[in-house]
Amino acid sequence: MSGLTDKSGNHKAQAWTISFVCNILAQGVFDWSEIFPVEFEGFFLFFFNHSSNKPSNKSCCRPASASATMEGMLGLLKIRVKRGINLAIRDSMSSDPYAVVTCGTQACSKVKTGFVKRNCNPEWNEELTLSIKDPNDPITLKVFDKDTFTVDDQMGQADIDIKPYIEAMQMGLENLPNGCAVKKVQPSRTNCLADESIIEWNHGKMTQDMRLRLKNVECGEVEISIHWVDVPGFRV
Numbered sequence: 001m002s003g004l005t006d007k008s009g010n011h012k013a014q015a016w017t018i019s020f021v022c023n024i025l026a027q028g029v030f031d032w033s034e035i036f037p038v039e040f041e042g043f044f045l046f047f048f049n050h051s052s053n054k055p056s057n058k059s060c061c062r063p064a065s066a067s068a069t070m071e072g073m074l075g076l077l078k079i080r081v082k083r084g085i086n087l088a089i090r091d092s093m094s095s096d097p098y099a100v101v102t103c104g105t106q107a108c109s110k111v112k113t114g115f116v117k118r119n120c121n122p123e124w125n126e127e128l129t130l131s132i133k134d135p136n137d138p139i140t141l142k143v144f145d146k147d148t149f150t151v152d153d154q155m156g157q158a159d160i161d162i163k164p165y166i167e168a169m170q171m172g173l174e175n176l177p178n179g180c181a182v183k184k185v186q187p188s189r190t191n192c193l194a195d196e197s198i199i200e201w202n203h204g205k206m207t208q209d210m211r212l213r214l215k216n217v218e219c220g221e222v223e224i225s226i227h228w229v230d231v232p233g234f235r236v
């Protein structure tokens, strides 16, 4: 009899604990996507969505959907995070890297790639989408090593300077030949470029490839490509 009572008590305690955690996550008190490993994220969202009628705020850490962020938005910045090169080692022999891109302090402008297991030269090749409200907002790419039981380790960061790209767009150049270089941006002390970056006209859109040198870390570079997508009624 006492065994049954203990079991029931345990179940209540477990249910209360899970309910408490889910409610904390739902209130957005913590940036839990950086606290919990990626595989736990799906579990908590699944459990929360099946244990509460409150709307999930999952979108705050996910690619911005046009319908959710149209208000005050100038456009969408598409960032293809291609690969990492010679990234820092944060486990015994390698790292499990993923990239996070944020824009300013906007709560809904944070997107990230999946992680690649045990590889300091990961091929992410993922396209992330940021909603941009102010082209002067700083855009930052950070790389982390995913860990299962501890907080993910930092592997450096880089600023993504889109001002030259925006200036090139404002030149109003259209109908250029495919592959035409519009502008070349050189590495400098004020940007995080590791190499010359070319803004060019490709298949009806302007793109800019960048090789970013990560800072606040011993080594590592990340290759990305950006392009802008207008939203109806706005033009940068």
Ligand SMILES: [Ca+2]
Pocket (backbone or CB within 6 Å): 090, 091, 095, 096, 145, 146, 147, 148
């Ligand atoms: Ca790890």
